[in-house]
Amino acid sequence: MRNILIIGAGRSASSLIEYLLNKSVTEDLFLTIGDLSAALAERKTNGHERARAIAFDIFNEAQRHEEIGRADIVISMLPAHLHYEVAKDCITYKKHMVTASYISPAMQELDALVTANNLVFMNEIGLDPGIDHMSAMKIIDEIRDQGGKVILFESFCGGLVAPESDNNLWNYKFTWNPRNVVLAGQGGTAKFIQEGTYKYIPYNKLFRRTEFMQVEGYGRFEGYANRDSLKYRSVYGLDDALTLYRGTLRRVGFSKSWNMFVTLGMTDDSYVMEDSETMSYREFINSFLPYHPTDSVELKLRHMLNIDQDDIQWEKLMELDLFNAHKIVGLRNATPAQILEKILSDKWTLSSDDKDMIVMYHKFGYELNGQQKQVDATMVCIGRDQTFTAMAKTVGLPVAIAALQILNGKITTPGVQLPINKEVYLPILKELEEFGVVFHEKHVPYMGYNPQNVAS
Amino acid sequence: MRNILIIGAGRSASSLIEYLLNKSVTEDLFLTIGDLSAALAERKTNGHERARAIAFDIFNEAQRHEEIGRADIVISMLPAHLHYEVAKDCITYKKHMVTASYISPAMQELDALVTANNLVFMNEIGLDPGIDHMSAMKIIDEIRDQGGKVILFESFCGGLVAPESDNNLWNYKFTWNPRNVVLAGQGGTAKFIQEGTYKYIPYNKLFRRTEFMQVEGYGRFEGYANRDSLKYRSVYGLDDALTLYRGTLRRVGFSKSWNMFVTLGMTDDSYVMEDSETMSYREFINSFLPYHPTDSVELKLRHMLNIDQDDIQWEKLMELDLFNAHKIVGLRNATPAQILEKILSDKWTLSSDDKDMIVMYHKFGYELNGQQKQVDATMVCIGRDQTFTAMAKTVGLPVAIAALQILNGKITTPGVQLPINKEVYLPILKELEEFGVVFHEKHVPYMGYNPQNVAS
Numbered sequence: 086m087r088n089i090l091i092i093g094a095g096r097s098a099s100s101l102i103e104y105l106l107n108k109s110v111t112e113d114l115f116l117t118i119g120d121l122s123a124a125l126a127e128r129k130t131n132g133h134e135r136a137r138a139i140a141f142d143i144f145n146e147a148q149r150h151e152e153i154g155r156a157d158i159v160i161s162m163l164p165a166h167l168h169y170e171v172a173k174d175c176i177t178y179k180k181h182m183v184t185a186s187y188i189s190p191a192m193q194e195l196d197a198l199v200t201a202n203n204l205v206f207m208n209e210i211g212l213d214p215g216i217d218h219m220s221a222m223k224i225i226d227e228i229r230d231q232g233g234k235v236i237l238f239e240s241f242c243g244g245l246v247a248p249e250s251d252n253n254l255w256n257y258k259f260t261w262n263p264r265n266v267v268l269a270g271q272g273g274t275a276k277f278i279q280e281g282t283y284k285y286i287p288y289n290k291l292f293r294r295t296e297f298m299q300v301e302g303y304g305r306f307e308g309y310a311n312r313d314s315l316k317y318r319s320v321y322g323l324d325d326a327l328t329l330y331r332g333t334l335r336r337v338g339f340s341k342s343w344n345m346f347v348t349l350g351m352t353d354d355s356y357v358m359e360d361s362e363t364m365s366y367r368e369f370i371n372s373f374l375p376y377h378p379t380d381s382v383e384l385k386l387r388h389m390l391n392i393d394q395d396d397i398q399w400e401k402l403m404e405l406d407l408f409n410a411h412k413i414v415g416l417r418n419a420t421p422a423q424i425l426e427k428i429l430s431d432k433w434t435l436s437s438d439d440k441d442m443i444v445m446y447h448k449f450g451y452e453l454n455g456q457q458k459q460v461d462a463t464m465v466c467i468g469r470d471q472t473f474t475a476m477a478k479t480v481g482l483p484v485a486i487a488a489l490q491i492l493n494g495k496i497t498t499p500g501v502q503l504p505i506n507k508e509v510y511l512p513i514l515k516e517l518e519e520f521g522v523v524f525h526e527k528h529v530p531y532m533g534y535n536p537q538n539v540a541s
Numbered sequence: 542m543r544n545i546l547i548i549g550a551g552r553s554a555s556s557l558i559e560y561l562l563n564k565s566v567t568e569d570l571f572l573t574i575g576d577l578s579a580a581l582a583e584r585k586t587n588g589h590e591r592a593r594a595i596a597f598d599i600f601n602e603a604q605r606h607e608e609i610g611r612a613d614i615v616i617s618m619l620p621a622h623l624h625y626e627v628a629k630d631c632i633t634y635k636k637h638m639v640t641a642s643y644i645s646p647a648m649q650e651l652d653a654l655v656t657a658n659n660l661v662f663m664n665e666i667g668l669d670p671g672i673d674h675m676s677a678m679k680i681i682d683e684i685r686d687q688g689g690k691v692i693l694f695e696s697f698c699g700g701l702v703a704p705e706s707d708n709n710l711w712n713y714k715f716t717w718n719p720r721n722v723v724l725a726g727q728g729g730t731a732k733f734i735q736e737g738t739y740k741y742i743p744y745n746k747l748f749r750r751t752e753f754m755q756v757e758g759y760g761r762f763e764g765y766a767n768r769d770s771l772k773y774r775s776v777y778g779l780d781d782a783l784t785l786y787r788g789t790l791r792r793v794g795f796s797k798s799w800n801m802f803v804t805l806g807m808t809d810d811s812y813v814m815e816d817s818e819t820m821s822y823r824e825f826i827n828s829f830l831p832y833h834p835t836d837s838v839e840l841k842l843r844h845m846l847n848i849d850q851d852d853i854q855w856e857k858l859m860e861l862d863l864f865n866a867h868k869i870v871g872l873r874n875a876t877p878a879q880i881l882e883k884i885l886s887d888k889w890t891l892s893s894d895d896k897d898m899i900v901m902y903h904k905f906g907y908e909l910n911g912q913q914k915q916v917d918a919t920m921v922c923i924g925r926d927q928t929f930t931a932m933a934k935t936v937g938l939p940v941a942i943a944a945l946q947i948l949n950g951k952i953t954t955p956g957v958q959l960p961i962n963k964e965v966y967l968p969i970l971k972e973l974e975e976f977g978v979v980f981h982e983k984h985v986p987y988m989g990y991n992p993q994n995v996a997s
Contacts, residue, residue: 283828
């Protein structure tokens, strides 16, 4: 029997554990599921005889050594900054390791040691990062194998509410960490490259310079730029590409409305507001508007944001019950971002029968035999319920599949890895299709262009 | 003979040194002027027999001890973070000290030691901080002495170009550190209190929510909010005031135009731009605009900022020669803010015969005998030339006067001080009047108001 230690049994572990339990007999697996909450770990075992739930504290060194020592492979679903402790022990006890997180500089430094011990540490193998790498590299490699040259790569991903549960004016609900949604776009100017020119978008314009995309059967989406679109330029071998852009998907209209909060200053997480605990929602809004003895909060806001009476922006604000003088924030020493998150959570929390949706959209522009071509690839995944969400599925399944492939000696290249090589991504993408994670490719006219002698 | 050690002979030391040299015979003073540049120090002595110039390195401990040891009082015109080394030596050798800088936490911690040694460390006695404290406390104390209660305090200060040298569309030139002008308003949301309500202005709205003021004989000005208007609330005894607002003055229209740079992202100092050294001004602008194969940089910018063809904003941009494709930035690894500073310096640097201007504007609202009243106090100071600027005068003279008062035993309260007590500010403000630094007071109808039962 092969022992798999899974550390962290939170939301993103559901589909991962289900997959491995379903394979546990045929593949002869035994799962140890560790979480700070033993009860949570227990629930995830679903009473399966090939699983054992334990209360697991990553800072309990003795326990960590013992459990890692008896495992054949370790899957860490911990927050990213906690992987390093696990990684060091995995080297000591010579165990493979899998995470869905970005490779940290500390993790990267372990590469030589991991390689010397002939271990595979597979990272960035969730959704984003993960499925984005694999699905992009598959097409990039196909273009190259034909003798083509990639000149444009744009990639978008979004966690959204499924169409059947999409019943508010924002076409949005929180399907993952709401705090990350409120803080999105902060912490650095968005940087990308378009037709050979570096472009920068400051936070105050981020949600006003979006791109639009159509996904067959699912309608239109918009994307705003991620902070660093150039992060994987060299990793993907795209140093000569003229256009590189990575973004986050929302339903059309979301960004324009979200920008109201940005403009007012409500997404700021850098300072604590006075009297936040006893403040009403109305007072919260009014804190960002000029004082006036008689003008209403409503009119002051309409004036500042230039909202006409028949503007849908107004309906969106009303839907959030933002101007309510009786709803109290109730958070001590809270930042504007924390208060906004609370207000939005009143309306944007999934109901028990709501489903989530993951959408990914890639564009590849390339030159082949002197011609410019473009292929777009799209993937839509709808959640089953609130445990087996589209997010849990798309994050957890690639992790689980990769872990089993490593155990079975199918993925062998040692070192601190990410899934950009054919032998890794091809079988995983293929198996993901059985679970409904399918990319649809479509050839379209090449849309990028760079005529010479123009005033750009 | 009393020895005064002046450390730092830069721009703000000119009027300070001139004042003390003029008094050196009658007051029996001898000045040692130390600067990293001996030549600069030498120029400031103006060949006076009662002054000695030395090359002085604040990190040369032996020299520091020797020079501080032989002084009767030390004036530190160093950058604020360097005062602490001087202060410790001043305690060791039991010397008084004067600075124009904000009291740092480290400096504040010396208070007990300074007091125990019966020394006076007078700080924040330049212009802002300095003259603002003194002129505000004078009127606040007068109101209190009459039995009144201050309910509103607004205070504005600006370093501008004198009307006779004001010959560009921005009505602005760099009269002090340009970098501080470009970065103004960054580093924290502006916070103040208006009629009992805390208000917050994010950076993207800071230059669009200004207040307007008229100064007799000098026309209209506008003020944008400083980061923390509540800093001196307790120090001034204004904990119960309903309105507290501190701001920076510009000529009307400057802020609206400056906001174009903020919106585009050109004031950002947090990242380095690609290829900044070889980039043209035109390319710099284009970095913040969307790519288009044929639309001009001009039209893209007009569209993004919604600038009509007859809008003065456009003339202001043209005046800066922003769209020039032949002017090269020439700065390696530069941030947008550094590049913008360079572009603005081409046009906003004072000519040799230009003069600067300092404007200060205070509003005091108060209740007296059941009536609400208001008094406004304004001060305008024009520079003599490019050495004896209004800035050098208003920063340096209060420092010099305070130093002499301490030497003469007129200011005696020991400790780490700022000039908010009558015995300090009254004689200094009086003497400043002889140098043309005069506040004009004017009673106006009380403009603050807070009627009950309104929808604020």
